[in-house]
Amino acid sequence: MSVYDRIQIEARSDSEDRLISADEPLATLQARCGGKLPGAIAIPELRELVAKSRGYGLKLARPITAQDGVEVIRAWIEVSPLDGGCRIILRNWHATPLPPEPSDLTGRRKAEIDRALAELTARLDAGQNVLTVECEASDLMPVAKAMQAGIGRPWTDFVELGALSSQKPLHWRLLDGAEVIIKGSQRPWRASVLPQLGLEGETLGFELFLTSEVPMSGSDLVPEDQADQTVGPPKGDKARSALIGRELAPILRLPIARIIANAETIRTRRVGPLPEEYADYAGDIAAAGQHLLALIDDLSDMEVIEAEGFAPAADRIDLADLARRAAGILGVRAREKGITLQLPDVQEHLPAIGEFRRVLQVLLNLIGNAIRYTPENSTVSLQLTSCADRARIAVVDQGAGLSAEEASRVFNKFERLGRSGDGGSGLGLYISRRLARAMGGELTVESRLGHGTRFTLDLPKGG
Template sequence: MSERAIRGRLDGDFRLVEAEPRLAQLQRAAGGEEDGALAIPQIASLARLSRRLGITISRAAVAAEGDNDLDLWVRAQPVEDGVELEISGWAERPATAPAPAADAERQADFLRASADWIWEVDQALRFTSVSPAAASAAGKAAPELIGAQFTTLFRLIEDQEGTLPILSALAEQRRFEDQEAELRGSRGGRYRLAGVPLIDGLGRFSGFRGSATAVGSSTPKAETAPPTKPDTGAFGERLDQALRAPLSRIIASAETIGARGEGPIRQDYAGYADDIASAGRHLLALVDDLVDLQAIERPDFHPESEELDLADVARRAAGLLTVRAADRKVRVD
């Protein structure tokens, strides 16, 4: 076990440009190369999240090294030209199977079936994920809600016994139901919240995945809301369930394969995985655009112009065609 934090730095493309020997050794064991893309999926995902949110993130992570697992504590801090890493712990133990999550996933599926929208929070009840319908109901962009406290969006209401079911469940790390809450802000609305606990790879509680179901409005203003809003919210939720979640899983799997997270693979196979991940991100962006179309139905909609980087569009298109072109001995510059 290492008593001292091991440091490293990623550039803007998440390549490991600086690494102390122990981190460089783990990078090679994961199939990565010096100055190459970070090949340790658990650390790479935290680095991407830190860069996307623009905040420092410190979390436990488990990485595989040979036949053993490493218990790590990863601190990712975004900087101007990338992400700085500090990794401590380095406790080695025999590899164990991930904690069973089938029951929690099954419970989450039941929640989705009857919910108006879906959310996820960490142990501190900070949002880590919200569905498009949630952002629509809150009148905010989804990125604005990530990292925000749960109570900045909801005013929790005590039950008949004077308790808050979500806080009781948080203390006992269990499922909860029938948490009444009012949506804050001018739109208002009353919701019934339910959630199931999330368990990480070490079998530890890591937050909740939950649902919000409208049970009626608490303010006259919400009663006079345009009738098109529930339809557009439902449209965004259907897209979220039918397209966004499957695409996200495909992208995550392709990135893991491309980063050789499960072990070394042939270079061309890694290239195929990178292309799949890139195409998946492109499709995910199209889904986001479809969800944004609901804003056009609003009476206060006004278009805004923005600059388009044609060179970036061309580079992305070339990247999608590179493998097919190479098979036909065509070079795309």
């Protein structure tokens, strides 16, 4: 730590807020922030205070915190108007090294950016077999539809891997970052494969992102007469409203994703040193963008399920297997809060009737909510039961619970029970119940204040 407790550091600026002279260590800080001496003030916090002092014609004094990518600097600063510019005095200068970044931070940043920019996203099981796929770009529609029809097959069966094609099967590390060729698309594509790890470090599944450096042009948007074939809503979706699903969603996704990626670049200081408050602001922008994308997804889903003729497919599914898959997808989020997911045993099975992707969507929503609202270092349980003709799975948390009045409103459209700041749209449970009922089932809630909450998905039992 560098300390200049008893040293008065002086500097001068001119009428254009250029730093014309500066004592050490302020001169070094100016250089580390990309400035020159003399030259425009490159330290944002100092530049702001100097501009205010000169503009108001007042002496200003306050503590200041800045950083140069190497150290965090704290000092007391006094700025006084003088001869068209300002006289600058700093005292109690303390410089401490920036803390080291976590070893996995670079990987997490890359995953966040890839997730935001992806034009095709797929969930894979531990064997890299396709579970779900979502896509909006028309030049990826053929491969997305093929994946949707081929759920359970390796994703590499649907793309060309160039020089890697002759080396199948491939470890996911060889595929992460690989260039892939998509039949029917003229754009170059890169695959990102993000593992989802269990409590013991085992691989539970993967997220697959296909991204391109070449942006989607207007001709790449899904034509209106093909909108009801868009992959994302599954094969059972017969109609889609023109407002969100057909027209706005494809147009909005890419620019919002670009905003998120740029904000993440700023937040992570990949373009140079940045004060903490500005990095936090960029993080807020990225988070708001993620919430907006989630809202677009929810509105698109709502339009689909409320459309006349909506009818999910009647697949034969295993609720126990789907519960384990959903928990694997959300395992990282649970571990970040120290939450234990109690899952059905690998030998346990519960046949049911319902569309594979839609049941997985409901379970992801229920488990995700339980993780979000249950305390840290607690447990979320997935419990299976059945009777003569019904198969049931319950998601039970140890959260604060709901009052009887709240429980009566929890499935209402846009209902958020007074919560603010968590980014939810208030549509997740509404959509989940509509889906359950469309599949011949039901979604119910049991809860008491202080005793956690149980959501139960009920479906027709399979043979």
